[in-house]
Amino acid sequence: MSLALARAPITATDRARGRAADGPLVRLEAVGKTFANGTVALEGLDLAIGRHEFVSLLGPSGCGKSTALRLIAGLARPTRGRIRFEERLERGDVGFVFQEPTLMPWATVHENVRLPLRLQRIARRTAEAPVREALAMVGLAEFADAYPRELSGGMKMRVSIARALVTRPALLLMDEPFAALDEITRLKLNDDLLALWRAQSWTVVFVTHSVYESVYLSTRIVVMAARPGRIVADIPIDAPWPRDENFRTSDLYNTLCREVSAALRRAMAS
């Protein structure tokens, strides 16, 4: 049961050093995926994701960004090429957040968050502390006994994120997690996610179709094009931290958004 409960929090300087020193966490090598109906979802995908990066996969629908995420998660197998992890990842080292909250409606918030631990046969008593901690992280400590029905869309998504965090994953994969939420809730969750990411030691791969969201959140944006799904641009976002409302209204933010938008337009034209 290798639940890395004792993984030490890593500071910003550690993170910077770690990125320089270590190899990438995940490496996709010439990955291709063809579905049973003949659709080529991905072709010749080369991508290395470093430790503690916040990488956004940005592209029009049908560019295979979600497929790439599923391949990294091991939920699908690549037809060509291979995916290599730097170290052997255990169950629970990868967290996944879907576009919908994907909660079990018959279970309380607490039980939903406990699910990953339960599936690993971790005793209820041992799971208590990590579940509480994960719920506290997303600000839902008082709602442990509520049912998903009783929560708003934004709160459900927080539960979903808490569930992904409860195993303390090294890699967090997020598939357009905030796409279905309203603007105000989305901005709030963006800020909360960034704060968590900066405080914790994980790597995030974030699929989105929003230029503004990706620029705000990421250390790096990978722009993808469709038919077949492939990478057309890899843009580092070297904006300073912390990012907040000031960043969102800054000239730098606008410039970066314009640059990424241009790359996205080229991707859609090609």
Add this chain to the structure above:
Amino acid sequence: MATTLEQPTTSLPGAASEAGETAARERVARILAPTAIALLVLIAWEALVRLQEIPHYILPAPSLVARELVDSWPILWPSLLITVQIATLALLAAVVGGVGLALLCSISKWIELSLFPYAVVLQVTPVVSIAPLILIYVDEPLTAVVLCAWIVAFFPILSNTMLGLASADHNLRDLFELYGAKRWQQLLLLRLPTALPYFLGGLRIAGGLSLIGAVVAEYVAGTAGTGTGLAFRVLEAQYRLNIPRMFAGLFLLAMTGVAIYLLFSALSWLLLHRWHESALGRER
């Protein structure tokens, strides 16, 4: 009640009690309105019989039926218990068989492909036409009658449970896979809870059908059957032209059906009201 917790409840002081009053009034209406209809029909019926002087062997007045119900209670009540016993046994067997076969089908595509068509054949063949054969081949009358009722009750449970077991959310399935869930964990923690509302829907249908099945089987069995169930008493009353007792028997059967339906509705509410859409009240 489905309230959004994030929103502060800043309704006007009068609004809550007003909403409560509306709900209470609706509950009262739910009972009063059908009762009023029943009373009106009974009064009209009683008046028709008395004014037209219709003989009781053609159409008995409700008052006569009520008296018959009381008078022949010592005969009808034990018979009702037997019919209920048959229906209960058939329903239990239907739950075990239906859920069991649904689980087998969900485990193996081959089992589903080979057995499901026969379940359909069993369902679409009218039980009235199978019952005489069953009565020939099965010696023990009670077993034969229960078997007939089982045939009718079993299919809704099978098909609903199968649908439920196959309806698990795809993303949740992915999530279970991601965390390395074993097959039994997926069944226990995902498929069975997903199937529960479907199963309960099937159970509510099967509950009524098991009673119908029991009655049909008793009719077909006639004196060859157990010879003591409520349906048999109704049949017997018909031979003796005791029309009031026929009505009394029918009334008891109908009430039993309603009771079964209410019982399973309550069970459904008990199990689902915290989470399932079907059992939640809507805030307006």
